[in-house]
Amino acid sequence: MKENVVIIGGGIAGMAAAKQLQVLGYQPIIVEQKSALGGHVAQWYKLFPDMTPAQDVIDELTKDLKGVNVFLETRVLNWERSLLQHEYDVTLSNGVQVHTKAVLVASGFRLFKAAKKEEYGYGVYDHVITNADLERWMRGREDKRIPDKPRAIGFVHCVGSRDLKAGNSQCSKVCCTTAIKQAIEMKERYPEAEIYCFYMDLRLFGKKYEDFYINAQQEFGVHFIRGRVSEVGETIDGRLQVKAEDTLQGKPLKVQLDLLVLMSGMICNVETQTWARELHLNIDNDGFLKSADNVMHIVESNRPGIFYAGACTGTKTVPETLAEANAAALAIHKYLSND
């Protein structure tokens, strides 16, 4: 009989880990609270730096899940150590109880609520949206906030990130490259539009990211303004008046835009924190789950039999998440083999 492994979270981390665990001979059980697998990536359009369709990633991961037990619209109700040492009894909201020696937490992240940065006017002014809203629109969901033929579009980096007042001093890592990606995508749709990216620093750490950025300027004419947006207002004709500082020119800047996209940062999942505390799992000071070690044991927790993959421990790109999911599956295999 195959050994159960409970995977909390049906995003790409959970899906990739389930695929690998199945190959290794285990019985993965994915518990996903939403009505579909794929997590955040299932809502995205294209992935940087090669503009890979996000749906291709989801389809690839989904096709190898045939033997995996998937419980959608299901939550973990209760999770406790069993009478046997280092084993767990997991009760799900659908009434299923699972006894397992290994649990993989792949519960991901949530996005910072852009409305908290009140000065940007999300939820107040008609044409202010987030990066997630734009991805959904590009996937085909209607969004009346996006005008038909915008003449000028702005992207605000670091919304809710690197911001002590917003309660999050960490960098969200992927937003800069996402902003560049979305700027390019909008320029492709609206070649006559002026596109502005308002940034603090440009974090372009990955393979081909720097080329991506240079291409955005040279081929697509995206304007990069180094300076924070201080305030957004609405003009009488419904456009947005955006005030910012151009620190490289050393002067204030005011532009009128038809659309403003706020790059909401990835932050920790508060729900994860709740049951993490109940299980005495360490939480790092950035609110994400704390790995046993940030170098050699990043997929392991402080409790035997509990493993991590993906953004539950911190911001990750898609390739990093997939790599970690595979690493976690192997770590679980090693753990269960030694048992």
Place this chain on the structure above:
Amino acid sequence: MIKDGKQEIWSDYQKEIPDDHWYYVRSCIRQNFFPGSERFFLEITKNVLGKDMYETPHHTTCGGIAYHTESIPQETAMTMVARQFALMTEAGYENYCPSCITSFGNYVETLETWREFPELEAKIRENLWKACKREFNKPKYIAHTSDLIFHWREQIRQKAKHLLINRETGEPLRIVEHIGCHYAKMFPHKAVGGAEYPYVLAGMVESWGGEVVDYPERRHCCGFGFRQYLVQANRGYSVANTHKKFESMEPYHPDAIITNCPGCPYFLDRWQYVIAEQTGKTYGRNGYGIPVFTYEELAGLVLGYDPWDLGLQLHQVAVEPLLDKMGVEYDPKAKYLGLNKEDLLRPEMPSSIKCC
């Protein structure tokens, strides 16, 4: 604009405001600029609403102007604040309301600083004892006087003689609200509605039948930043700020402006004359400017007080167009008659902006 979005933000910034028994302290300068405002705040709160409002002639400046112009150090300003609190304590009150918005900011800053640095509070207590043998309790509640009028706005509405409605068209009057910087920008959670979309004046306008105008430069300074105005060489910068605001609000054709700071109505009112002289442009209809009011003056008009008793004759920009819109009765001949009908003479009328 999504009104629900603002409502959601406002709900995050609710403030507990006790309904009675307030210790009132005046502004250094408001009685010179808008002499009716403080008088009518007390008239409305005490005699119309029946509240217990206490003031003593022994109180002083809070030290805010001197502190913000770096004439005195923070410790000195805090000791002056401590003395103010001592007078409140001696009078048996625990709810403190200053008339000046900069004072409100100063008191809140002092209390928050003491909360974070209790050793500083201890030092100030020692300073006060050494200076004048006084001790104090910190106020249990501190609110700006506009918070109180906001809190009682519905009661004022119930006694209203004139709402903020154009009596000819039946449409709500379009009112720009301008909040003093020291009300919310430093401590948003001490303000009704927070710093970005404060509700304290918007709530009054809506309650009294008017419509709030949001325009792109709503949050911009009025020009009374000390460094702009107190430094004479910078006064052009001060006018430029006011000019920017009026240029931005002009397409919305506001009927009036309501403010809650000593300096803001002064500058928004007076600089309209200077802008008219410099550029030939006025922002009201037919050569008039846009009248600017303190919230006490507007509350007084709503309650039916005589505009000249409210001190509106001291405004640079003519208020008569708004009075006519609201249907407020007034005697133009009595405008410059003082107590006992004494002739106060006439101010020189500018040619660049229409005044009455």
